[in-house]
Amino acid sequence: xxxxxxxxxxxxxxxxxxxxxxxxxxxxxxxxxxxxxxxxxxxxxxxxxxxxxxxxxxxxxxxxxxxxxxxxxxxxxxxxxxxxxxxxxxxxxxxxxxxxxxxxxxx
Amino acid sequence: xxxxxxxxxxxxxxxxxxxxxxxxxxxxxxxxxxxxxxxxxxxxxxxxxxxxxxxxxxxxxxxxxxxxxxxxxxxxxxxxxxxxxxxxxxxxxxxxxxxxxxxxxxxxxxxxxxx
Numbered sequence: 001x002x003x004x005x006x007x008x009x010x011x012x013x014x015x016x017x018x019x020x021x022x023x024x025x026x027x028x029x030x031x032x033x034x035x036x037x038x039x040x041x042x043x044x045x046x047x048x049x050x051x052x053x054x055x056x057x058x059x060x061x062x063x064x065x066x067x068x069x070x071x072x073x074x075x076x077x078x079x080x081x082x083x084x085x086x087x088x089x090x091x092x093x094x095x096x097x098x099x100x101x102x103x104x105x106x107x
Numbered sequence: 108x109x110x111x112x113x114x115x116x117x118x119x120x121x122x123x124x125x126x127x128x129x130x131x132x133x134x135x136x137x138x139x140x141x142x143x144x145x146x147x148x149x150x151x152x153x154x155x156x157x158x159x160x161x162x163x164x165x166x167x168x169x170x171x172x173x174x175x176x177x178x179x180x181x182x183x184x185x186x187x188x189x190x191x192x193x194x195x196x197x198x199x200x201x202x203x204x205x206x207x208x209x210x211x212x213x214x215x216x217x218x219x220x221x222x
Binding site for chain 1: 140142147148149150151152155163197199210211212213214215216
């Protein structure tokens with residue numbers, strides 16, 4: 001069993017839709033990270049959070065420490081949001097990654 | 108301020124060969140971690156180097172080895188390549204001491220194809 005589970009694995013949405021990606025983890029963590037990976041491989045850190053909620057533009061990340069669960073929301077989705085979104089958790093010295101959610105936003 | 112740079116970006120090898128991948132960390136970072144990402148999968152932790160020593164290791168065989176140099180750059184070596192070693196190899200750097208310990212900066216990766 002993976003330490004980090006994401007759902008859904010694949011997601012297709014129409015432009016403008018509200019999108020939610022979920023992440024559950026089973027280990028104690030220092031922080032949870034949402035990462036974005038575009039075709040070609042480069043990974044960009046979107047959020048790092050250890051409690052509550054963070055917002056950046058159309059992206060919102062929430063975490064519930066008691067339930068060991070986090071969600072990434074995208075409001076008013078756009079085709080340029082198409083990418084793989086990866087949830088990862090960190091302890092002091094190691095990271096654990098989910099398998100990613102592949103998002104395709106259709107114009 | 109250069110981010111993490113990796114080389115080469117793409118390479119093709121045949122089974123049984125050996126490969127060396129290189130990584131220069133982000134300026135100011137002292138820790139380098141290596142990850143293997145197979146197609147359709149999330150990154151899998153290979154190992155982490157700090158102060159020129161391997162500090163943590165994931166579930167990878169001894170064919171995977173590494174090195175960190177005094178300037179914090181790092182190499183990943185894979186011997187006796189197998190078809191299953193084909194993947195994107197990602198390098199990430201960080202600063203060992205908090206609060207930088209939780210902040211990873213990734214390189215663009217080296218895509219290895221084993222034929």
